Amino acid sequence: xxxxxxxxxxxxxxxxxxxxxxxxxxxxxxDYFLWYKKYPAEGPTFLISISSIKDKNEDxxxxxxxxxxxxxxxxxxxxxxxxDSAVYFCAAVTTDSxxxxxxxxxxxxxxTP
Amino acid sequence: xxxxxxxPSHQVTQMxxxxxLRCVPISNHLYFYWYRQILGQKVEFLVSFYNNEISEKSxxxxxxxSVERPDGSNFTLKIRSTKLEDSxxxxxxSRWGTLNTxxxxxxxxxxxxxx
Numbered sequence: 001x002x003x004x005x006x007x008x009x010x011x012x013x014x015x016x017x018x019x020x021x022x023x024x025x026x027x028x029x030x031d032y033f034l035w036y037k038k039y040p041a042e043g044p045t046f047l048i049s050i051s052s053i054k055d056k057n058e059d060x061x062x063x064x065x066x067x068x069x070x071x072x073x074x075x076x077x078x079x080x081x082x083x084d085s086a087v088y089f090c091a092a093v094t095t096d097s098x099x100x101x102x103x104x105x106x107x108x109x110x111x112t113p
Numbered sequence: 114x115x116x117x118x119x120x121p122s123h124q125v126t127q128m129x130x131x132x133x134l135r136c137v138p139i140s141n142h143l144y145f146y147w148y149r150q151i152l153g154q155k156v157e158f159l160v161s162f163y164n165n166e167i168s169e170k171s172x173x174x175x176x177x178x179s180v181e182r183p184d185g186s187n188f189t190l191k192i193r194s195t196k197l198e199d200s201x202x203x204x205x206x207s208r209w210g211t212l213n214t215x216x217x218x219x220x221x222x223x224x225x226x227x228x
Contacts, residue, residue: 034216036219041221041222042221042222043117043204043206043219043220043221043222044156044204044219045219046216046217046218049216089156097169098144098215099144099146099158099161099169099206099208099217100158100161100169100171101148101156101158101217102158103155103156103157104155105154105155106155
């Protein structure tokens with residue numbers, strides 16, 4: 001079941017630069033998208049979300065962009081910090097199954113000094 | 114900050130044994146979930162629980178699995194007869210909110226190893 005795909009398993013970025021993480025989905029019924037961050041030996045932590053009726057949502061250093069026609073979303077982190085090194089999961093959900101998140105495989109981000 | 118807590122952090126069991134994983138959701142949350150992540154694979158939904166009953170379950174959640182909220186604080190996942198393929202990290206999550214609002218808060222996970 002590949003409804004949510006993160007095709008880049010890893011990303012290395014220099015401190016202070018922009019990190020761009022990408023996510024594609026196939027199910028047009030998804031109407032809410034979320035990004036979670038996960039450190040080793042911890043559970044996923046909610047980062048930012050976007051409704052399908054919007055194309056952008058910003059929260060501090062984190063911005064999520066949604067392109068519904070392309071079924072694509074991206075997470076921008078500016079500027080990247082060493083503490084951002086983690087695995088980032090894209091997830092999607094439909095309104096009628098709100099807690100049933102469909103996760104992508106994750107992207108390991110490494111921020112280097 | 115309130116958090117979801119899970120015990121044990123790691124459990125090793127023999128195939129065929131029963132296992133109970135425990136979770137204490139955030140106190141004012143109403144919706145409860147179990148997810149799992151097999152090593153190298155995606156985090157996948159198992160079951161959702163609301164108002165003392167299962168609201169949705171995945172095809173993974175067969176008769177070997179059960180969930181319970183035995184008191185006002187704990188939320189448990191029981192695997193009746195473990196199989197090798199049940200080895201995974203199991204995450205409990207909870208949320209407040211109405212039917213379709215509120216993000217999920219995850220616990221740190223319980224690693225289950227079936228030998």
